[in-house]
Amino acid sequence: MKSAVLLFPGINRESDMVQALEKTTGVKPHVVWHTETTLPKVDLVVVPGGFSYGDYLRCGAIAARSPIMADVKAKAAKGLKVLGVCNGFQIITEAGLLPGALVRNAGLRFVCKEVRLRIENNQTFFTNKMAEGAVVSCPIAHGEGNYIADRETLEELEGEGRVVFRYVEGTNPNGAANDIAGICNAAGNVIGMMPHPENMIEALHGKRDCLPLFESLLAA
Amino acid sequence: MSKLGSETAITPELVAAHGLKPDEYQHFLSLLGRTPTITELGICSAMWNEHCSYKSSKKWLKTLPTKGKRVICGPGENAGVIDIDDGQAIIFKMESHNHPSFIEPYQGSATGVGGILRDVFTMGARPIAALNALRFGEPSHPKTKHLVSGVVAGVGGYGNSFGVPTLGGEVNFHARYNGNNLVNAMAVGLADADKIFYSKAEGVGLPVVYLGAKTGRDGIHGATMASAEFDEKAEEKRPTVQVGDPFTEKCLLEACLELMASGAVIAIQDMGAAGLTCSAVEMGAKGDLGIELDLDKVPCRETGMSAYEMMLSESQERMLMVLRPEKEKEAEAIFKKWGLDFAIIGKTTNTLRFVIKHQGEVKADLPIKAMGDEAPEYDRPWVEPRKLARLKPEDVAAPNDLAAALLKITSSPDMCSRRWVYEQYDTLVRSNSAQIPGGDAGVVRITEKKGIAVTSDVTPRYVEADPFEGGKQAVAETWRNLTCVGATPIAITDNLNFGNPERPEIMGQLVFALKGIGEACRALDYPVVSGNVSLYNETMGQGILPTPTIGGVGLLPDLSVMMTSRFKQAGDVIILLGGEGSELGQSIYLREVLGREEGAPPPVDLAKEKLHGDFVRRLIRDRMVSAVHDISDGGLASAVIEMALPAKLGAKIEGMDHAALFGEDQARYILSARPEEAMEILSNAQDKDIPARIIGEVTQAADLKIGSGMTLSMSELRRAHEGWFPAYMNGEL
Numbered sequence: 001m002k003s004a005v006l007l008f009p010g011i012n013r014e015s016d017m018v019q020a021l022e023k024t025t026g027v028k029p030h031v032v033w034h035t036e037t038t039l040p041k042v043d044l045v046v047v048p049g050g051f052s053y054g055d056y057l058r059c060g061a062i063a064a065r066s067p068i069m070a071d072v073k074a075k076a077a078k079g080l081k082v083l084g085v086c087n088g089f090q091i092i093t094e095a096g097l098l099p100g101a102l103v104r105n106a107g108l109r110f111v112c113k114e115v116r117l118r119i120e121n122n123q124t125f126f127t128n129k130m131a132e133g134a135v136v137s138c139p140i141a142h143g144e145g146n147y148i149a150d151r152e153t154l155e156e157l158e159g160e161g162r163v164v165f166r167y168v169e170g171t172n173p174n175g176a177a178n179d180i181a182g183i184c185n186a187a188g189n190v191i192g193m194m195p196h197p198e199n200m201i202e203a204l205h206g207k208r209d210c211l212p213l214f215e216s217l218l219a220a
Numbered sequence: 221m222s223k224l225g226s227e228t229a230i231t232p233e234l235v236a237a238h239g240l241k242p243d244e245y246q247h248f249l250s251l252l253g254r255t256p257t258i259t260e261l262g263i264c265s266a267m268w269n270e271h272c273s274y275k276s277s278k279k280w281l282k283t284l285p286t287k288g289k290r291v292i293c294g295p296g297e298n299a300g301v302i303d304i305d306d307g308q309a310i311i312f313k314m315e316s317h318n319h320p321s322f323i324e325p326y327q328g329s330a331t332g333v334g335g336i337l338r339d340v341f342t343m344g345a346r347p348i349a350a351l352n353a354l355r356f357g358e359p360s361h362p363k364t365k366h367l368v369s370g371v372v373a374g375v376g377g378y379g380n381s382f383g384v385p386t387l388g389g390e391v392n393f394h395a396r397y398n399g400n401n402l403v404n405a406m407a408v409g410l411a412d413a414d415k416i417f418y419s420k421a422e423g424v425g426l427p428v429v430y431l432g433a434k435t436g437r438d439g440i441h442g443a444t445m446a447s448a449e450f451d452e453k454a455e456e457k458r459p460t461v462q463v464g465d466p467f468t469e470k471c472l473l474e475a476c477l478e479l480m481a482s483g484a485v486i487a488i489q490d491m492g493a494a495g496l497t498c499s500a501v502e503m504g505a506k507g508d509l510g511i512e513l514d515l516d517k518v519p520c521r522e523t524g525m526s527a528y529e530m531m532l533s534e535s536q537e538r539m540l541m542v543l544r545p546e547k548e549k550e551a552e553a554i555f556k557k558w559g560l561d562f563a564i565i566g567k568t569t570n571t572l573r574f575v576i577k578h579q580g581e582v583k584a585d586l587p588i589k590a591m592g593d594e595a596p597e598y599d600r601p602w603v604e605p606r607k608l609a610r611l612k613p614e615d616v617a618a619p620n621d622l623a624a625a626l627l628k629i630t631s632s633p634d635m636c637s638r639r640w641v642y643e644q645y646d647t648l649v650r651s652n653s654a655q656i657p658g659g660d661a662g663v664v665r666i667t668e669k670k671g672i673a674v675t676s677d678v679t680p681r682y683v684e685a686d687p688f689e690g691g692k693q694a695v696a697e698t699w700r701n702l703t704c705v706g707a708t709p710i711a712i713t714d715n716l717n718f719g720n721p722e723r724p725e726i727m728g729q730l731v732f733a734l735k736g737i738g739e740a741c742r743a744l745d746y747p748v749v750s751g752n753v754s755l756y757n758e759t760m761g762q763g764i765l766p767t768p769t770i771g772g773v774g775l776l777p778d779l780s781v782m783m784t785s786r787f788k789q790a791g792d793v794i795i796l797l798g799g800e801g802s803e804l805g806q807s808i809y810l811r812e813v814l815g816r817e818e819g820a821p822p823p824v825d826l827a828k829e830k831l832h833g834d835f836v837r838r839l840i841r842d843r844m845v846s847a848v849h850d851i852s853d854g855g856l857a858s859a860v861i862e863m864a865l866p867a868k869l870g871a872k873i874e875g876m877d878h879a880a881l882f883g884e885d886q887a888r889y890i891l892s893a894r895p896e897e898a899m900e901i902l903s904n905a906q907d908k909d910i911p912a913r914i915i916g917e918v919t920q921a922a923d924l925k926i927g928s929g930m931t932l933s934m935s936e937l938r939r940a941h942e943g944w945f946p947a948y949m950n951g952e953l
Binding site: 009010012013015016019020050051053054055056109110111112113139141143196198199204205 | 373376377380381382383465466467468470471558559642643644645646647648649650651652653654665779
């Protein structure tokens with residue numbers, strides 16, 4: 001399983017993601033600088049977390065218009081697997097790969113803590129090692145993870161089983177619509193999520209709840 | 221180039237407005253042999269203020285132990301450097317940003333974090349952990365909530381975006397900080413021990429390069445402001461506060477580390493307090509070189525800036541370097557890649573003069589050594605602090621209702637959970653956090669096997685009551701906290717926050733606190749490798765509680781034996797190690813339950829600290845114990861509660877009097893262990909003459925039982941512990 005991790009100025013969880021991918025897939029991912037115009041030949045592109053361009057203007061807005069994103073969009077349309085985590089979710093949403101938007105947390109503060117996630121769709125490339133309805137612990141660390149979309153979009157996401165991760169009822173940390181923590185596109189090859197599974201995969205992290213997510217990549 | 225001439229008349233009022241005392245100005249005149257220009261006056265004011273020159277504290281700072289077998293670089297550089305084996309080094313320092321954070325809490329604290337991170341990566345280290353020690357006025361003061369909210373958001377806003385995990389810190393409240401809150405930020409970085417970068421310039425005629433963000437008019441005279449007391453017009457000083465840009469700093473970090481790896485850097489200094497002035501003078505003075513700058517080359521973000529403004533701007537995220545000329549192009553390409561400014565603005569000379577040119581004129585021509593390492597030094601008068609009498613247990617009433625007293629203490633502003641604060645900090649970025657805030661110390665992984673532990677501590681009410689014992693205690697508490705996670709304490713950084721040193725009683729606090737810190741460091745083989753002094757923390761003549769914050773770093777050779785303070789399983793016995801509690805002077809119980817702040821603080825027996833701590837660390841590494849926590853604020857009772865709460869377990873301990881439950885006697889720990897191991901622990905302790913005994917056990921029941929008379933449900937304690945901070949910040953109190 002070959003992967004690439006995109007790097008924009010201000011991204012700061014690329015080393016976390018590289019570490020997680022290497023530990024779980026056994027292959028060190030390519031790190032691709034934002035000014036590149038062509039992706040290397042890979043099975044998966046990950047857009048990691050951080051504060052690309054300082055989150056100035058709007059989270060992910062500037063990075064979404066970087067040169068490399070044109071190739072990401074073109075190849076995603078042909079089925080390349082894309083995973084956006086946290087700022088990465090914001091970036092690929094800004095790039096139009098996923099519907100809706102991520103806005104300021106309802107509590108108006110940055111929140112870093114462990115949340116409980118329910119796996120709502122176990123048919124994706126990142127969840128196929130999980131049981132549907134399984135609940136896992138996973139950390140979050142964001143100030144703008146409040147997922148919003150118009151009613152039709154939400155109905156479409158729900159109706160097509162495209163909500164992949166949901167905060168367990170009563171634990172929604174940011175006010176996201178329908179407790180949505182992560183979604184996928186209609187074809188299922190693009191997933192975006194606010195929580196950080198890469199920070200909960202080994203003994204040092206206290207729990208390994210998110211290890212099966214990365215193991216899913218090998219089966220996909 | 222025209223000759224030096226002053227465009228502005230230098231009047232006594234102007235001199236005074238620059239914070240120079242008449243005798244200091246006379247000294248400056250005699251060095252120059254003529255009247256200074258306004259730019260020269262500004263430079264002198266920036267270099268000779270307390271913040272940059274340490275003129276009141278230097279004499280006493282020199283008494284601290286700064287050497288040790290793991291010390292690679294002690295005080296005097298941007299940060300201290302210690303050896304952690306395997307060719308690796310830890311670079312760390314703590315620094316205050318008190319005055320700016322009071323005037324503009326978000327930007328003041330954000331730039332405090334930015335400044336200390338820069339100090340660490342300037343030396344070639346990637347920051348791997350941040351801590352912050354925050355002290356605010358009493359919760360009921362009208363400004364406090366606004367300051368807490370702004371400072372915490374600012375600390376988080378900068379560190380989270382930059383991408384460093386915040387792994388520890390302190391938050392305290394006291395009326396004596398009503399007019400001066402304290403924001404002490406600490407950064408810890410990792411580097412290869414043979415690739416440390418220093419500020420000392422070497423070589424004549426080499427390019428002096430400006431890197432990073434552009435220069436603006438923000439922060440002019442920030443360091444001078446930080447060296448004066450506040451009055452009722454403090455708010456008018458808002459324009460002296462800088463504005464932080466963590467995104468630029470993150471890019472600057474990556475660009476600097478890339479540049480350092482290329483071999484282009486001879487010397488590097490970040491532009492912190494007093495900006496371009498301080499960084500250029502330090503590089504030249506340390507290398508016994510002159511520096512000539514052409515300000516026409518400085519990247520500015522505003523037009524029409526004068527030499528005076530450029531030299532005193534404290535715009536953030538800027539660096540000054542001396543580069544190898546043959547690597548100039550390579551260096552420039554790295555900075556362009558990261559979208560940062562790169563400009564050659566001057567050169568090193570052999571004249572020992574600091575020469576500033578702007579628009580065809582010489583604006584300053586100063587002796588560089590006199591501005592830098594030969595700045596004035598004072599031996600300010602001091603008086604020995606008066607010793608307070610020790611309180612005997614019988615001088616302090618026992619609680620009428622023990623359960624109510626425990627709830628009161630557990631829910632008090634200084635003792636309740638800091639979750640509201642640390643959940644606003646990214647504690648996980650970089651994926652190496654082994655212990656996040658909430659325990660005794662933060663722990664970060666360095667390699668698959670080893671880690672380092674970090675903590676910051678001081679008990680200001682102890683220091684106020686007895687600066688000498690309080691200074692010792694601050695050091696000892698960091699040492700204990702590092703020990704509690706299984707680490708070997710290596711070295712400290714000190715951040716000395718005091719009032720006006722021109723008052724002999726304040727100077728006396730500083731002198732005796734430093735004596736105490738020095739004595740503890742010597743006894744514990746725990747040198748000081750970096751530090752910062754913040755004086756003049758006074759408003760309208762009222763000084764803060766003396767607050768020498770200590771940041772400690774320890775080494776965990778084997779992460780697999782790292783310890784935590786949370787109880788692990790029902791049936792484990794609870795051991796009190798180090799003796800019975802008796803000291804209620806300056807205790808949390810005395811203050812929170814009886815409303816009294818009196819008496820001498822608990823004395824610190826450093827030989828016992830060492831004996832007991834070394835014993836506990838051995839137990840941890842031999843896997844003999846299941847949980848460890850030191851006894852500090854709130855005494856034994858609070859320690860047991862703090863161990864039970866996160867475990868979702870209960871505890872049953874024997875009945876004891878209020879001095880034993882709440883006494884804050886030092887060098888003590890609570891341990892939990894399986895019953896079969898407990899016997900061996902007690903017998904080993906006895907062999908070493910360390911008092912240790914079983915006081916209770918961890919229970920499945922969800923309550924805390926003390927003796928036969930008191931049962932308190934853990935859920936009630938949890939509500940008390942978790943409730944205060946969010947309720948206070950939401951305006952519900």
